[in-house]
Amino acid sequence: MLNVPLSDIFQVKGRFRRSVHLERDFYTENALDGYVLTATARDTLSRVVSTLENEKASKAWSLTGPYGSGKSAFALFAAKLLGDSDAPTTQQALDLLKRGDVSLYERFTTTNGNGKPLSDFCPVLISGERSPLSIALLNGLENGLKSFGIPSNSSLPKKIRKLLKITANDPPLQASEITHLFESATLSIKKKGGRGLLLVIDELGKFLEYATQHPTQGDMFVLQTLAEFADRSGKTPLFLMTILHQAFELYAEHAGKSEQEEWTKVQGRFEDIAFLESTEHVLRLVGTALEKRSDVVGKDILKPAINLGLKPRQFDENEFIHLLENCLPLHPTVALLIGPIFRRFAQNERSLFAFLSSSEPNGLQDFLSLQHYKSSFLPTFSLADLCDYLNTTHGNRLYTSQTGKKWAEIESTITQLADPSPMVVRLIKTIGLLGIANEPIPNLKASEELLYYALDDNTEEFADEFKRTLSTLKRRSIITYRSYNNVYALWEGSDIDIEVRLRDAAAHIDTKVALATDLSRYMPTNPLVARRHLFQTGTLRYFAVRYTDLENFDTDLREPLGDEDGLVLYALPASEKEVTKLIEKANDSNAENRKEVLIGIPRSIGLLRDAVTQLAYLHWIDGNTPELDGDAVARRELSIRMIESEREVSNRLTEIFGDNSEDFCTWYHKGQPTGINSTKARNTYLSRICDDVYNETPLIRNELINRRKISGAATTARKKLIQAMLENGDQENLGITGYPPEMSIYRSLLWNTGVHREVESVWGFHPPKIDDRNRIAHTWNAIEEFLEACESDRQSVVDLYQQLKNPPLGLREGPLPILLCAVMLHYKTEIALYENGSFIADWSMPVFERLLKAPQQFDLKRFRMTGIRTDVFSQLLQMLNYRVETEKTDLLMVVSPLMRFIAQLPKYTLGTQELSDNAKNLRKVIQDAREPDELLFKQIPKALDFPSFGAETATDENTVSDFFNTLQDALSELEQAYDVLLNAIEQMLVKAFNLIPNREELRAELADRAEPLFAVTIETQLKGFLIQVCSGGHDFTSWIEAIATYLAKKPPTSWHDIDKAQFEINLSQLARKFRHFEAISYEKRAHAESPTGEPIRIGITRPNHPEQEQVVTLSSTAEEQANKIEHEIEQVFDKFDVDGNSEFRLAVLARISQKLMQEEE
Structure with missing residues (x-):
């Protein structure tokens, strides 16, 4: 056979592919196939x-x-x-x-x-x-x-x-x-x-x-x-x-x-x-489970097992070789080790057969599918392969065993090497695994001979590479050789024995600490969501989960909720007696009154207590072993143990409070047992609680807005929607086109609910329809009730929001500003808005942006017009040119225009004292206004020296008439104050430059006089004034404002009274300069064609005498004679020893000049 997949040669018998189920398999005919009678x-x-x-x-x-x-x-x-x-x-x-x-x-x-x-x-x-x-x-x-x-x-x-x-x-x-x-x-x-x-x-x-x-x-x-x-x-x-x-x-x-x-x-x-089985039993089981489809060459790998002394005493050589042969393609070292190793870390035969038959990564089936039988060489499943399989299938559980430190050493040793060769990795894994097994049978240990045998891959270069690698690892202190027992071992990278530290922890930790305290510290809970309630209402509600015990039960039950909508209490008893006492507390009136609280009481917590104690030990080690900072191996072992310990605690909690909880726990709500028997039933019950506690929650099926904290995109969409409400409330869809995010919110909150709808062909904001399918009417009514409470005194917007968030409404923060805006726009003539105590007359978008960011700075108040004040109010409306509609009259119809009137006045008008007392008093009370009704019926009358108009005050018609005449005069004075200022500036210009008192003529006259002066002056201030005077393109008012702004360094709209006085001084000084240069300009133009020198102006001013001035020129023909006279005069001054006294010399020359000008006259 050449290059044949091992999966074509070896197969696991079907009987070994599943575990035994007694009731099922008894009636199965082939259930005993392959059974080995041990x-x-x-x-x-x-x-x-x-x-x-x-x-x-x-x-x-x-x-x-x-x-x-x-x-x-x-x-x-x-x-x-x-x-x-x-x-x-x-x-x-x-x-x-x-x-x-x-x-x-x-x-x-x-x-x-x-x-x-x-x-x-x-x-x-x-x-x-x-x-x-x-x-x-x-x-x-x-x-x-x-x-x-x-x-x-x-x-x-x-x-x-x-x-x-x-x-x-x-x-x-x-x-x-x-x-x-x-x-x-x-x-x-x-x-x-x-x-x-x-x-x-x-x-x-x-x-x-x-x-x-x-x-x-x-x-x-x-x-x-x-x-x-x-x-x-x-x-x-x-x-x-x-x-x-x-x-x-x-x-x-x-x-x-x-x-x-x-x-x-x-x-x-x-x-x-x-019921414990021997190595012989495991070998026979494996041999029986593995079925070979053809005669396999590979027996030569078996003989060295005897030479290395691996044969147990009870076997003869032939029997031993036969058993090992039946276990192929497992390497003999694996066949001998697999029983003890699975007995230690897994479920013995159950895990053994999973290893043989399942398709788990790195398992035997995976190996068979990847390896091929080539040229009479049989690849075998090695100890290094077994190490990989255990790591893959057992993972972190290996590190929680007593040999967890050794498993961590294997990984740490490989990790610290830079790009290790396959030989290095396999050698380290083999040494590490043999160290963990700890010689379960004689001579199955990490000697050089056994390592060579376990890793030999039948290649020519193996022997040299093996010796070189072993030597290198030893020289670099990655492995160490123990000569006393002929064993190689991984260098112990850790001096910390976690098992020893666990015993230390047990000696130091107070076992009397309440279980609830330890759980709160080490296993923080996650909130539980009422899912069905979410699907039906669109509102996500979650329950906080707290651990408590008998001592703290009452306190935890009374503790108010934060952002949570409900509470699940895990009440943990320390004994059977405490179970009874906790049940009594769960049945009493305190628990009965907390409709949003679900209480779970376990019948026993022994296994949970043990798991939490183990976790507490590990945390103690973490906090009391500073050596961990420099010990990566121990740190990893401890970390993995903590992960597994947390998983164990979590499993115990799930066992008690989760699925099948009816076996371990009884749940109570409102003082009664609930019948909850599973996680699903508990979650369903949480929704039932929400249905009961928040039974007036509106149906808002929009995840974008129906949240406590909305996203940045939702925040922008909400702003745009509110702006559309303020500006386009009379338009269909608020004028929104397309389907941007704000349209989605509009549809969910305002259109579907009927809050924004067309009534008598006009779109506007209205109370919800009678067929309130979205249950928004409860919310609208709650806002109306809040506004009714605002008639006697202002109330904070934050207080309104809190009422809407509390049961039975339970709204989220996202929709609140939109719904408030809708109600405010519906009652616009009756609601006053205050920011930091100041009345806001104009509900602009910037105002609502501030309200969105800081609702705590805003208050609301509602006003209704009744009684005798209606007469006063009606005349105020007429004065302000309103058409009186009694059913719609409201204070804000007057207050808002007055506030806007004052707010739009120039800064000069708001600060000048050059007004009558009535005008100044009226200006002040409107500027300081806090309450519209106080302003109209008390403060304005008092400012104009009239009595207050109380609801019960009998006021005659003459007094009312006089009041309105006086008010009209004061408002007119305020309105005209700035025009009065501009007229004063105009008169100052006429006087300073002796101009014709006619607007168009004086502007043209002054410009004509100024134009020639550009040629005779370089003085900065005067030149700038000339530019302003000669500038065109402005109306007369703008021309006057430009000149005033230039001389006073600020526009007249922002003047204070002192700025007006300073302007008059600056104008007088500049007019004098103007006249001086005007004279020079005149003389220069008069002698423009004669051979005279440059004009010189001489001016003399004395107290109680008119100013004397004359422009003189010196001809070029008289220049020489003038120089001689100048020289003789200087000699005269020198003769009388007045050298350096310039003031004296100027005084003498001034007197001479004065006499000459008098003679000239």
Whole structure:
């Protein structure tokens, strides 16, 4: 054969592809195919035969052994063997017995004395489940009698069915009743020609676990009475065989002391049989399971196993070689190690057969599909391959075992190497796995010879590569050689032994810490969602989950909720007495009044307590072992142990409070038990709670907006929708076109609910329709009720939001501003909005943007117009040019225009004191207004020196008329104040420049005078003024404002009174400069064609005298003479010793100039 897939050569027999199910497989003809009668099975069967030989021998056995050790398979074999003697499967079992043990076969077939086998027992076969054992016994007995041919309409089956019907609702049966049924059954079997009853309870541990959670069920006493009856059952015996994975008493280790004593009594009624299989058994099982389709060359790999001393003593060489050959393509080292390794880490035979037959990654089937038989060389499944398989299938569970440190060392050693070769990786895995196995049989250890044997791939270069790799790893201290026992081992990368630290933790941790405290610390809970309620209402509601205990129950029950809609309390008892007390608390009035709270009370928490304690130990190690920071191997081992420990705690919590919780926990709501029996039932009940607590919740099926915290996209869409509501409320769809996100929100909240609809051909915002299918009316009414409360005093928007979020409405934050805006727009003439205490007259989008961001800064108030104030109000409306519609009149129709009027006044008008007292007082009260009704009927009258207009005040018509005249005058004065300022500026210009007092003429005159001055001045301020004066394109008001802005450095709309005074000073100074340069310009133009020099202006100003000025020029012909005179004058000054005294010289020259100008005049 050349290049043939191994999957074409090797196959696993079908019988080994699934685990045994006692009740199903008993009625399957080929269920015993491939069964191997092991030494343990033969010994156990011998005890059964001895009982048939001696009626006084024990007839109740407990088969105890690890998962997958063959107990169920043996029970199936025994049931077949003891069954109907005429059945083919019984003969098949006899043949297996004869081939496996001739002497035992002869005892079994000759004891009866008539040559017939000791069969014809009625089988009562029960597979374990977490339920009452008594019910399983009744069901099993009914099925067994039926299979044995007992008519179903006979008295005994009828009685069984009657009792099953009773136990469905009533307390459990007494143990004596059940035992009496089995006694009656033996009599029926005897009459039918049978030998007795065979009762097999597979996986009894599941029933025992249920019994620990339900101690009142009496299941343990049923076992005791049945075992006692079996032992005294005589010539028509009851054989009772139970199958356990661990010692009987371990199932009761979390029960109370009295219960443990009772369990000990029950265990004493059974003869315990340890069901453990040897290496020989595993080799035979594997050899039997593997089927070869052709004769395979590869036996040369078997002989070295003997040379290496791997043969157990009980085998001769030929038998050993034969067993190893049957196990091919497993390498002999794997065949010898696989039994002990699976016994340690898995379910023994069950995991063994999963490894052989399943398609798990790195398993045997995977290996067979990838490898090929080439040129007489058979690839074998090696120890390194087995290491990969265990890592793949068991993962983190390997690290939680006592050898977790060694598994971490394998991974850490490989990980720290940079690009290791396949040989390096396989060698490390082989050494590591052998170290973990710890020489389960002599010489199966990591010696150099065995490593060579385990890794040899039959290539020419293997020997050199193996020696080189081994040497390199040793030199680099990756592996170490222990000469005293000739073993290689991985270098221990960790000095921390987690097992030792666990013992340290146990010594330091206070075991009296409440379980609820530890769970809260180490296993924070996730909220539970009321899913059905979400689907029906569109509102996501979730329940907080808290752990509590008897001491803290009342406090946790009273603690208010945060953002959660409800609370699930896991009330954890520390004892049976506390269970009773917690139930009393769950039934009292405090719990009854908390409709949003669901309480779960376990019947027992022993296994959960152990799991949490283990987790607490690991956290203690983490917090009290600083060496972990530098120890990657130990850190990984601890991390994986913590993950697995958390998973174990989670599984225990799920077992108690999740699926099948009726077996472990009772749920209470409003002081009554609920009948919740599963996770699904609990989740359904959470929705029922929400339906009850939030029974007025509107149906808002829009995930975009119906949230506590909406997304950025939803926030933008909400803003756009509110803007459309403010601006386009009278349009269909609010003017929104297409289908942007805001349209989706609009449809869900406003259109579907009828809040925005067309009434009398006009679109607007209205209360919901009568057929309120979306249940929005409750919300609308709640907002209206809140507004009614706002008539006496302002109320915070935050308070409204909180009311809408509380039961029974339970709205989310997302829709609240939209619904509030809709109601406000409907009652726009009646609602006042305040921001930080200040009245907001105009509901603009910027205002609502601030409300969206900080609703706590906004208040609401509602006003209604009644009584005598209507007369005053009507005249106010007329004054403001409103058409009076009594049914729609409201204070805001007056207040809003007044507020806007003041807000739109120039800053100058808002600050100037150049107003009458009435105007100033009116301006102040409107600026400071907080309450519209106070403003109109108290503050404005008082500002204008009139009495208040109270609701009960009798005011005559003359007073009202005088009030409105005075108000009109004050408003007019405020409105005209800025125009008065501009007129004043105009008059200042006329006076400063001696202009014609006519707007158009004075502007043209000043511009004409200014134009020539551009040629004679470079002075910055004057030149800028000239530009403003000569600029065109403005109306007169803008021209005046531009000049005023230039000289005052700010626009007149923003002036204060002091700015006006400063403008007048600046204008006077600039006008003087203007006139000076105007004179120079004039002289220059006058002598433009004469040969004169540059014009010079001379000006003299004295107190109490008019200013004197003259522009003079010096001709070029007189220049020389002027220079001489200038020189002589300077000599005169020098003569009188006035050198350096410029002020004196200027004064003398000024006097001379004054006299000359007087003479000129």
